Amino acid sequence: MVKRRRLSAPSTADLDRLEQEFRGETSPKPAPARGLAPIAQVAAETAAEVQAASPDTRAARAKTEADAARLKAAEDQGLLMVELPVEEIDENALVRDRMALSEEEQTELRLSIxxxxxRLPVEVFELETPGTDGKRYGLLSGYRRLLAVRGLLELTEAKKYTRIRAIIRERSEADAAFVSMVEENEVRQELSHFERGRIAxxxxxxxxxxxxxxxxxxLFATGSKAKRSKVRSxxxxxxxxxxxxxxPESLTEKRGLRLASALRFGAEARLREALAERAPEDAEEEWALIEPVLAAIEKTPRDASRGGRPKSKPQDYGWIDSKTVRTSSxxxxxxxxxxxGHILRFExxxxxxxxxxxxxxxxxxxLEP
Structure with a gap:
């Protein structure tokens, strides 16, 4: 039969020695304040630990917190560049102002990239509801760059072209988005007269x-009054x-303004009838269908009911040559x-x-700005 060991209670001296050893192995903590809530006690202990840290540790912690704050501010202001999968960007989230792209220019852009x-990231905004096709972002600017990168992916199948550098902007009002898109193309590659009117x-x-x-x-707030007048035409x-x-994008300024003038005098039906005669092969052939209608309208005196003084019918109206025009009055x-400088003579x-x-x-x- 195993003998049981007899246990004896520690003496007061033993208890004092154990307490001293325990205190030496643990860091001192401030005594809890009377009635202090548990969460407040945790905060107090954390503050005590921060105070106990070395100056170098506190400086490193402060720098990390400042860097995190700057990073968050940059993200909020749309200054942070990210890489997004090209397949997640919907280039048609906004109706584009550019009607046609030059294949030669796109090839040049692909070779450059x-x-x-x-060198320049695209700009996107998060869609309110991701599309069923996996699209999570709407393209704001960078239409040609996005298509160029997608073209390189299709040609090379290189993994690096599956993603594109982008800046995520806050989802803005629709008018601001259109203004941003127009400004980009006006600065980098000027829109045609017709494209300006179309996007408006x-x-x-x-x-x-x-x-x-x-x-x-x-959309064209920075343009002159004359430019905005042409856009309206x-x-x-x-x-x-x-x-x-x-x-339509081949219409010159002079031809477009003549066409708009005729439309203001009710020529839509006659012009549509002329354009329906046949499908033109090029811009000049299309203009050949339009020009006779305009010439006939320009030789017709204005309707007196539209206001102004009574007018007698002169022999010829419209453009006589590139520098001379005769009005119906x-x-x-x-x-x-x-x-x-330039001179205008009225006769x-x-x-x-x-x-x-x-x-x-x-x-x-x-001429006023």
Whole structure:
């Protein structure tokens, strides 16, 4: 039979020795304040530990916290660059202002990215609801760059082209998004006259602006009054003939303004009938269908019900040559240039002091910023 060991209680001296050894092996903690809540006690202990840390440790901790704060601020301000899968970006989240891309220019851009990498990131915003096709971001700017990277991925199947550098912007109002897109193309690759008018109409129709007038004024706010007037003319061309024109982006400024002028005088039906005759092969053939209609309209006196003084019918109207135009009121306007600048000469019996005063005022308004 095993003998049981007899246990004896430790003496007071033994207890004192054990307590001293325990205190030496643990860090001292402040005595809890009377009635202090548990969470407050934890905070107090943490503060005590921070105070006990060395100056170098405290400096490193402060630097880490400051870096984290700067990183969060940069992310909130859209200054942080990230890499996103190209398949997660929806390039059609906004209707693009650019109607056609030059294959030659796209090839040049692909070669540049392949050689030097993507120097400028695209800009995107998070979609409110990710698409069923896996799209999580809408493209704000960088349409040509995104297509170029996708083209390189298709050609090379290289893994590095599966992602693209991007800046994630806050989801902004629709009008601000359209303005940002237009500004990018206006600066880097100027839009055609027709593309400007088209995007103004589309932006208004999508509810980003109250109407086309407001869209033009805000999208092209930095442009001159004359430029905005031209945009409105091409917007009218898009509204009334956009579905019929095959080569609208090839319209020159002069041709587009003539077309808009005819549309304002009710020529839409006649122009649509002319354009429906046949499918043109190029821009010049398309203009050949349009020009006879414009010439006939320009030779027709204005309807007196539209206001203004009674007018007698002169023999010819419209553009006589590249520097001379004759109005339906019988006034001939000639353009010239000398060493001091450009000259406009107004001829005809209808030209009087009142008309010249009005013309001067209109020219002043046109040239005011």
């Amino acid at each position: 392949a050689t030097n990498g993507l 109409v589309i932006a208004a129709n999508q509810g980003a602006f109250a109407n086309t007038e407001e869209a033009v004024n805000k 091409f917007a009218l061309v898009f509204e009334e003939l956009g579905d019929m024109l095959v080569f 019988g006034i001939t306007i000639r353009r010239a240039q000398d060493s001091k 005809g019996k209808a030209v009087d002091s009142e008309i010249m005063d009005t013309l001067m005022a209109e020219i002043q308004n046109l």
